[in-house]
Amino acid sequence: MNEIIQQKLKGIEEKFNVKILYAVESGSRAWGFPSKDSDYDVRFIYVHSPAWYLSIDPQGSAAKRDVIEEPINDLLDISGWELTKALRLFRKSNPPLLEWLRSGIIYYQKDSFVDHIRSLESNVFYPNSMLYHYLNMAKNNYREYLQGPNVKIKKYFYVLRPILACNWIEKYHTTPPISFNELMEDIVPAGDLKNEVQHLLKRKLAGDEMDLEARISVINDFLESEMERLEEYTKTLKVEVEDPTEMLDELFRDTLQQTWK
Template identity: 75%
Template sequence: MHTIIQQKLIEIEAKYGVKILYAVESGSRAWGFPSKDSDYDVRFIYIHLPEWYLAIDPQGIGQKRDVIEEPINDLLDISGWEITKALRLFRKNNPPLLEWLRSEIVYYQQYTLIDNMRALESDVFYPNSMLHHYLNMAKNNYREYLQGRVVRIKKYFYVLRPILACQWIEKYNTAPPISFHVLLEDSLKDGELKHSIDRLLERKLAGDEFDLEPRITVINEFVEREIQRFEAYVESLDVQVNDPTAQLNDLFRYTLQEVWG
């Protein structure tokens, strides 16, 4: 499948006249809890030719779209962001983008953009927006999927992962790793809660993710407690950051020169 994805990326470059700078896995495979039939969620960053940027209509306006989205099938979901869109989201501390930078499944990488973005991450990071993102994800998924008397196994992970990400941000004041396993081992000590999650993970990986069964009290209590705690914690934060726009403008111009000469 890796070869098929790389070939698809080459076809996208030719079709749209762009250079792909970075492409990674972003879904459950990257998180560490894929199902046997999980699809591939490929995300990439790309750059146009210089003349595309030297025009009176900016990217993102009209027909100058700042995303590329290929048709989705049952196996492959592939889409990408244009570089200036990606850098604007980087400036906002966009959690999905920062997860891309941490993916351990890299399909394609060339030039120095990603290394330079990683070097700048401490200048753009602030915990407020990331905590809001993960906390809202946990709250919404918990309310929608885990309130009934019986729940699906897989839904627990879409609540637990953002909760553990919040714990990482609180503890280290950095963007969390993408791996669920890393988050779990860092956050929870051995005990009933961790053992319950470990058993769920084994079953999900074995293909039991759609099973309906009674809620697991120890996990639900943990989630409810942490949601309530982080709601108060987020409100207590007052973090100021410097505007990194000038640095990101320089990075865009440097990358444009590096890629196209």
């Protein structure tokens, strides 16, 4: 599969006349709980040539789209963000982008861009944005999948992971790790809850279908209480971050020059 992904990335560079700076796996494979039929969610950051930026129409307007999205099939979902779009989102502590930077499955990395952007993360970290993102994700997934006497129990992970990410942010005031197992080992104490989650994870990784089954009370109780508690916690946060735009402008210019020597 890696060879297919590499060919796809090369084809995107040629088709759109761009340079890919960084490409990774996102989603359940990167989080550590893929199903046997999980597709590959490839995400990348790319940069155009200098001439593309030196025009009267700004990026993201008219024909100058700032995303590339290839047709999705059962095996591969691949899309990317243009560099200045990615940097603007980085300035807001965009959680999906910060997850890309933490993915343990890297398909491609060019020059020093990723090292530089990672070094600036402490300058842009804004817990409010991340907490709202993960908490809303958890609430939406819980409402859709985990109510009623019978639930799609494999969907527990799509609520547990964002809740544990919120717990991490609250505990450490840093961006949470992408690995579900790392989050669980740090956040969830030994006991019934951890045992149930570990059992569920083993079943999922073993390929059990795990469709509709009776809800797991200990997990539901934990999720409901944490969503309510975190909702109140987010209201207490008052964090100010210095504007990092000048640093990110410099990173953009340096990357553009380095990439298109």
